[in-house]
Amino acid sequence: MTSAERVDRLVRAADPARPEVIGSLGGVKQSLLEEIMSEPMVERVVEVPRRRLRVRRFAGVVTAAAVLVSVVPASIVLRGSSEGGGVSPIVSADAQVVYPPVAMAVAERNPRLLIDRPGWVVSTVSEFEEDHGSIAFRRGGRELEMTWYPATGYADRYADRRHVGPAKSVRVDDWPAEVFQYLSGDFSVLSRPRDGMFVEMRTSEGWSRKDLDRVLADIVRVDARTWLAALPAEMMRPVGERAAEVLVGVPLPPGFDVAALDDISVRDGYHFGVGVTSRVGCGWIAEWQRARASGDEAAVRRAADALHGSHGWRVLRDMDAAGDWPEVFWEYADEVAAGTLPAGYVQGWDCR
Amino acid sequence: MSSGTEHDEDRFRRVYAEDFDSLLAYALRRVAHPEDAADVVAETFLVAWRRRRDLPAGGEARLWLYGVARRVLANQHRGGVRRQRLGERLRQQIVASVADPGSEVPERLAVRVALAGLAEVDREVLMLTVWEGLRPHEAAAVLGVGPAVVRTRLARARARLRGLVGDDPGPPGHVLDVLTASTRKEDR
Numbered sequence: 001m002t003s004a005e006r007v008d009r010l011v012r013a014a015d016p017a018r019p020e021v022i023g024s025l026g027g028v029k030q031s032l033l034e035e036i037m038s039e040p041m042v043e044r045v046v047e048v049p050r051r052r053l054r055v056r057r058f059a060g061v062v063t064a065a066a067v068l069v070s071v072v073p074a075s076i077v078l079r080g081s082s083e084g085g086g087v088s089p090i091v092s093a094d095a096q097v098v099y100p101p102v103a104m105a106v107a108e109r110n111p112r113l114l115i116d117r118p119g120w121v122v123s124t125v126s127e128f129e130e131d132h133g134s135i136a137f138r139r140g141g142r143e144l145e146m147t148w149y150p151a152t153g154y155a156d157r158y159a160d161r162r163h164v165g166p167a168k169s170v171r172v173d174d175w176p177a178e179v180f181q182y183l184s185g186d187f188s189v190l191s192r193p194r195d196g197m198f199v200e201m202r203t204s205e206g207w208s209r210k211d212l213d214r215v216l217a218d219i220v221r222v223d224a225r226t227w228l229a230a231l232p233a234e235m236m237r238p239v240g241e242r243a244a245e246v247l248v249g250v251p252l253p254p255g256f257d258v259a260a261l262d263d264i265s266v267r268d269g270y271h272f273g274v275g276v277t278s279r280v281g282c283g284w285i286a287e288w289q290r291a292r293a294s295g296d297e298a299a300v301r302r303a304a305d306a307l308h309g310s311h312g313w314r315v316l317r318d319m320d321a322a323g324d325w326p327e328v329f330w331e332y333a334d335e336v337a338a339g340t341l342p343a344g345y346v347q348g349w350d351c352r
Numbered sequence: 353m354s355s356g357t358e359h360d361e362d363r364f365r366r367v368y369a370e371d372f373d374s375l376l377a378y379a380l381r382r383v384a385h386p387e388d389a390a391d392v393v394a395e396t397f398l399v400a401w402r403r404r405r406d407l408p409a410g411g412e413a414r415l416w417l418y419g420v421a422r423r424v425l426a427n428q429h430r431g432g433v434r435r436q437r438l439g440e441r442l443r444q445q446i447v448a449s450v451a452d453p454g455s456e457v458p459e460r461l462a463v464r465v466a467l468a469g470l471a472e473v474d475r476e477v478l479m480l481t482v483w484e485g486l487r488p489h490e491a492a493a494v495l496g497v498g499p500a501v502v503r504t505r506l507a508r509a510r511a512r513l514r515g516l517v518g519d520d521p522g523p524p525g526h527v528l529d530v531l532t533a534s535t536r537k538e539d540r
Binding site for chain 2: 003004006007008010011012013014015016017018020021022024025028029031032033035036037039
C-alpha cells in the first residue's frame with residue numbers, strides 16, 4: 001500500500017455519510033420528488049432574497065365590474081396597543097370610500113385577520129383570490145405570512161403539518177388553532193376553519209415561541225372594509241390607471257384588452273407588474289403562433305421584435321432589482337424571438 | 353412541445369432516482385449538522401428541476417449536480433438560503449436516523465478535524481476524490497479548475513493530511529463499516 005493509498009483509506013474511514021442515514025429514507029425520497037416537480041417554473045431559489053420566491057402562478061379568475069376609486073383615504077383609529085404605546089396599524093376606511101368589487105368579494109369571504117400592534121405593516125400581497133391568497137406582514141426583520149384556503153383543504157394541510165411535529169393548541173382572535181414548530185425555528189399556525197375558510201400563518205425564521213405568542217395575542221378579526229384599508233393603497237387604484245403606468249413603452253399585441261386585467265388588479269406593485277407583463281407576453285406568443293401558421297412573415301417579425309425588445313421595457317427593468325420575474329420573462333421571450341416555441345412557457349408565464 | 357416536456361421530465365426523474373443518494377452523501381459530508389443536508393438536497397434538485405433542460409446527459413449529470421450543490425452550500429454559508437419547506441420531511445428523517453455524535457470513533461473525528469485544517473480547494477479535491485470517488489478531470493469539472501490543478505492540489509492535500517494525522521490505517525473495522533465509495537486511482 002502506497003503512502004497515498006494509506007491516506008485515502010484514513011479519509012474514507014472518516015466519511016460522515018453513514019449508510020444508516022442514506023439507506024433509511026423510505027418514501028421520503030419519492031415524496032420530495034413529487035413536491036419538487038409540483039413547483040411552478042417561475043420561482044427561483046438560488047442566491048436570491050426572499051422576495052424573489054414570491055412569484056407564483058396565478059389561480060382562478062375573479063370577474064367583476066370595474067368600479068374603482070383612485071385614492072383610498074383612511075382615518076387612523078387609535079386602539080389599545082399592547083406594546084409601549086404607539087399607533088395601531090389598523091385603520092378604518094372612510095365611509096365614503098368605494099372599494100373595487102373584486103376586492104370586496106375577496107374581503108367578505110375572507111377570515112380578515114390583522115396584527116393589532118404598532119409597527120406591523122403589510123409588505124407583500126402576492127395573490128388575492130376568494131379561494132386563495134397571501135398577505136405578508138413585516139415588522140423590522142420579522143415577517144408573518146397569512147395564507148387563506150377553503151375549509152375543504154384543512155384536513156390535508158393539518159395531516160401534512162403533523163409530519164413536522166406535534167400540534168400545540170392556541171387561540172387566535174379567540175378561535176382555536178394549532179401551532180407546529182419547524183426545526184429551522186419557524187412556526188406554522190393553522191387556524192380551524194371558520195365560515196368556510198381557514199388561515200395558515202407562517203413566521204420567518206428565528207422566532208421564539210414567546211415571540212409567536214405575543215403576536216398571536218394581537219391578531220384580531222376585522223370587518224371587510226377595515227381589512228381592505230390595511231392593504232397598500234396602490235392596490236385599490238383603478239386598474240386602467242395602474243396598467244397605463246406599467247405599459248409605458250410596451251408594445252401591445254393585437255386585441256390586447258386592458259379592461260381584462262381586472263382579475264389581477266388587487267396585487268402589490270411587483271405582482272401586478274408580473275400579471276400585466278405575462279398577459280402581454282402571452283398575447284405576443286399567441287400572435288407569433290398565429291402568424292407562423294398563416295405564413296404572415298411580417299407579423300411573425302413584429303411579434304419576435306416585440307418580445308426581443310422586452311429587455312428594454314421599463315417595467316421589467318424596474319422589477320429586475322426586486323425579483324426574478326424579468327429573468328423568467330426574458331428567457332422565454334428570447335427563445336421565441338430566436339424562432340423556437342419554448343416548452344413550458346404556458347406554465348411559466350401562466351398563459352391561458 | 354409536449355413530447356419535449358415529457359422528455360425533460362423523464363430525464364429529471366431518472367437523474368433524481370440515480371443520483372439522489374450520491375447527492376445526499378455529498379451534502380452530509382459538507383454540512384455542520386446532518387439535517388442541514390436536507391436543505392441542500394432539496395434546493396439542488398429544485399434548481400435542477402427548474403433547469404431540467406440544462407441537465408447534462410449521461411454520467412455528467414451527477415457532476416453538474418455537485419456543482420449546483422457547491423453553490424447552494426456557499427450560499428448557505430453566507431446565510432442567503434432560506435430553509436426549504438420542501439425538504440422538511442427529509443430533514444426529520446435524517447434527524448431520526450443520525451447516531452449520537454458522541455458515539456463517533458475518535459480516529460474518524462481526528463481525520464475530519466485534520467481535513468478542516470486544509471486549504472479549502474485542497475480539502476475539496478481530496479474529498480471529491482476519496483468520498484465521491486471522482487477522477488481528477490471529474491473533480492476539475494465540479495470545481496471549475498483544470499485537471500492539472502486537481503492533481504497538484506491532491507498531492508499536496510495528501511501530504512499535509514499525512515503530516516497532521518500520520519498514515520497508520522488503524523485497526524480493521526474502522527475502515528470496513530463505513531460507506532464504501534469506490535476510489536479510483538489518479539489517472540496520471
